[in-house]
Amino acid sequence: MSLLIASAPALPLGTSGKYVAAAYIVFVVLILVYVAIMATRAQRLERELDELRRDVEAAKAAGGPVADRETEAVL
C-alpha cells in the first residue's frame, strides 16, 4: 500500500484540496450513516425473528393450534 502511494503522482491540492476532501467525506459519511441505520433495522428484525421463533416454540409446547397454522402458513 505504501509502495502504491509512493509511486502515485503528487496531486496539486493547493487551496482547493480541503474542499475536494470535504465533498468526498460528505458522500462517504452519508452512505455510512445510511448503512448504519439499515444495520440497526436488520438487528431489530433479527431480534423479532428470534422472538417469533421462541413464541412459536412456546405455543407448540403448550399444545396450541400453532402446529396446524404453521403447516397452513408454509403451504
Next chain:
Amino acid sequence: MFFYAPLDTGQGFVQKIFYIHVPLAIVSLGGFIFGGLLAIAYLRTGDRAWDLRSYVAIHMALIFGVGGLLTGSIWAKASWGHWWVWNEPTLVSYLIVLLLFATYQPLRFSIEDPERQARYASVFAVTAAAFVPLNYLAVSLATAYVHPRVLTLTSANLPPSMGLVFLVSIIGIALLYVTLWKFEMAAKNARSQVRRLRRTLLGDDAVRPVGRSAAPS
C-alpha cells in the same frame, strides 16, 4: 478520477468534486422519475407492492439529492466563494425539486388510511416526477448561466479521458442507487413477512400495532 482524468485548466483540482456531485444530482433526479413511474404502476394495478417500490425509490433519491446538494455547495464555496447563489437557475431549480419531494413523506404521514395514503402519494409522485424534465427544460431555456454545463442532452463538453471518468462515476453511483434500493426493499419485505407470519401463527394480538407511518405497511 484523481490520477487518470486530467486537471481542468479553468478550475484546477476543485473540478474533481464534479465526479461525485454531478452523478449524485443526475441519479437523484433519475430516482425521482423512477419513483414516479413506479407510482404509475401502482395506480394502474392497485398492487401495494408498487407503492412500496415507489416510496423506497423516492426515499433513496432524496438521500442522493441531499448528497448532491451538499457536495455542490462545497464546490460553489471553493469555486465562487459562496456556499449558495440564489440567482443561479440550476441551483435554485434543483433545490425546488428536492423540496418538492421532501414534502412526499409528510404527505404520506398525514394520511392514516393505507389505501388513501398509497393513492394520494402515487398521484403526488407522478405529478412531481413530471416536474423534473419540465424543470430541466426551463433551466435549459434560461440564459443567465453561471453554473458550468458539462453535460447536455446532445453532447458532453469534456475531453475523452474526462468523459470516460464521468461515465464510470455516473454508472457507479447509479449502481449504488440500485443496490441500496434493492437492499431497502429486501429489508422492508422481510419485516412485513415477519409480521404476517406472526399474525398467521400466533394471531392478531401477537402483532404490535404499527401506528401512523409514512412508509407503506
